[in-house]
Amino acid sequence: xxxxxxxxxxxxxxxxxxxxCGKDKKEEADDGVIRIWVGEESAEYFQKACDAYVAEHSDxxxxxxxxxxxxxxxxxxxxxxxxxxADIYTVAHDNIGKLASxxxxxxxxxxxxxxxxxxxxxxxxxxxxxxxxxxxKFLYGVPYISQALFLYYNKALVTEEQAKTFEGLQEAAxxxxxxxxxxxxxxxxxxxxxxxxxxxxxxxxxxKIFDGAESVSGGAKGExxxxxxxxxxxxxxxxxxxxxxxxFKWASPDGWDADLDKDNKGVLAVIGGAWHYNTAKAAxxxxxxxxxxxxxxxxxxxxxxxxxxxxxGDVYRGGTFADCKCFMVNANSASSKYAKEQELIKYLSSKExxxxxxxxxxxxxxxxxxxxxxxxxxEDGKVSESQYNLAAMQVSMAEWGIPQPFITxxxxxxxxxxxxxxxxxxxxxxxxYPTTGDKVLEETESLEGVRKGLYLIEYLWMHGxxxxxxxxxxxxxx
Numbered sequence: 001x002x003x004x005x006x007x008x009x010x011x012x013x014x015x016x017x018x019x020x021c022g023k024d025k026k027e028e029a030d031d032g033v034i035r036i037w038v039g040e041e042s043a044e045y046f047q048k049a050c051d052a053y054v055a056e057h058s059d060x061x062x063x064x065x066x067x068x069x070x071x072x073x074x075x076x077x078x079x080x081x082x083x084x085x086a087d088i089y090t091v092a093h094d095n096i097g098k099l100a101s102x103x104x105x106x107x108x109x110x111x112x113x114x115x116x117x118x119x120x121x122x123x124x125x126x127x128x129x130x131x132x133x134x135x136x137k138f139l140y141g142v143p144y145i146s147q148a149l150f151l152y153y154n155k156a157l158v159t160e161e162q163a164k165t166f167e168g169l170q171e172a173a174x175x176x177x178x179x180x181x182x183x184x185x186x187x188x189x190x191x192x193x194x195x196x197x198x199x200x201x202x203x204x205x206x207x208k209i210f211d212g213a214e215s216v217s218g219g220a221k222g223e224x225x226x227x228x229x230x231x232x233x234x235x236x237x238x239x240x241x242x243x244x245x246x247x248f249k250w251a252s253p254d255g256w257d258a259d260l261d262k263d264n265k266g267v268l269a270v271i272g273g274a275w276h277y278n279t280a281k282a283a284x285x286x287x288x289x290x291x292x293x294x295x296x297x298x299x300x301x302x303x304x305x306x307x308x309x310x311x312x313g314d315v316y317r318g319g320t321f322a323d324c325k326c327f328m329v330n331a332n333s334a335s336s337k338y339a340k341e342q343e344l345i346k347y348l349s350s351k352e353x354x355x356x357x358x359x360x361x362x363x364x365x366x367x368x369x370x371x372x373x374x375x376x377x378x379e380d381g382k383v384s385e386s387q388y389n390l391a392a393m394q395v396s397m398a399e400w401g402i403p404q405p406f407i408t409x410x411x412x413x414x415x416x417x418x419x420x421x422x423x424x425x426x427x428x429x430x431x432x433y434p435t436t437g438d439k440v441l442e443e444t445e446s447l448e449g450v451r452k453g454l455y456l457i458e459y460l461w462m463h464g465x466x467x468x469x470x471x472x473x474x475x476x477x478x
């Protein structure tokens with residue numbers, strides 16, 4: 001009991017220091033309104049839910065205004081001008097460390113809300129929603145939506161069996177005279193299907209991304225590795241798949257949806273998320289819209305040549321970042337709102353509201369056991385077959401993924417914004433990777449070229465800059 005009391009006393013002292021985001025920021029005055037930012041697709045539903053809550057709780061004392069935002073870019077908006085941000089905002093969990101460390105967020109202090117988070121959420125999510133300040137861990141993000149990548153495909157040209165493997169998609173593409181598959185972007189998130197691929201029989205991989213990192217200011221970055229023989233073989237497999245006239249392609253300038261369109265037939269499948277559902281449905285039509293797990297692929301002799309850690313015939317399934325979107329409290333929000341903000345978050349992140357949000361907006365719940373509710377919704381006719389498959393495949397892919405492990409802003413920046421994704425694309429395209437006028441990586445086609453590319457990626461993850469030179473022998477810890 002003393003330990004719990006000490007924890008909340010420490011929280012109280014910390015919160016008193018967070019009067020604003022940055023030294024020159026001032027806490028906003030209490031104007032009687034609590035403003036909330038959610039995804040654009042969810043704004044109408046959450047406004048109705050909040051209106052119902054206020055109507056049922058006459059003592060709540062605040063009007064609630066909900067606004068739809070692009071949750072993929074909202075963290076940048078908050079850090080640029082936190083005084084213009086909502087009192088409660090939604091971000092993907094990988095932004096928590098950045099927002100907490102820059103004092104753009106207040107920790108969660110409400111005991112009932114903390115208990116709800118601990119009781120309802122899987123361990124994988126609970127490992128990434130805390131941040132450390134002054135050597136102490138605090139809860140900052142409250143999960144209410146889960147997300148993962150999966151496969152959309154054209155059922156008119158691809159059978160359910162063909163959609164299970166990259167080779168099957170290739171077979172269907174050859175018959176249709178087109179490419180098999182694309183992705184919605186060439187960034188580090190969308191390319192996780194290859195980077196996080198794991199062996200199908202035991203989920204094994206040598207890839208590590210900031211494993212054991214600590215969310216302290218200037219803290220340890222943990223351990224990273226993307227130089228294992230399995231990763232080398234996967235890159236070489238994807239190089240060959242991309243070079244094949246019926247294999248992988250990057251999205252065209254007109255967009256992945258134009259490629260997928262049933263009339264254009266530029267590609268038969270795309271790896272995307274639930275937020276791409278309406279666009280994919282518009283491109284193919286609901287009757288042609290197939291949804292499946294990210295397929296498996298089989299390593300070839302060519303991919304495994306010269307490697308001892310893998311062999312031809314090994315089967316891998318494409319991977320994903322399996323993430324959660326969270327509510328957070330703006331540090332600029334008036335302290336007099338703080339208790340009511342957390343009361344509201346407790347309601348909006350409850351199982352009941354997560355379930356309603358799935359039916360109304362197709363937001364896949366984040367709590368443990370949500371798959372049972374999703375299945376019942378389909379059985380009861382509350383969602384269509386494709387809507388059910390969307391959620392079911394996303395839940396299934398969560399078993400083949402990891403939460404984005406970017407518990408500090410530095411790690412997020414190093415992974416996404418220090419050119420590692422551009423190096424990965426250059427390797428897949430087998431083109432030189434130039435930076436600042438110098439060809440850091442001149443050759444990406446040979447085994448040695450792939451090893452250099454993967455060393456460069458790992459080095460960028462860990463240091464945020466390119467190495468001055470490559471080691472004499474690879475692999476070598478970066």
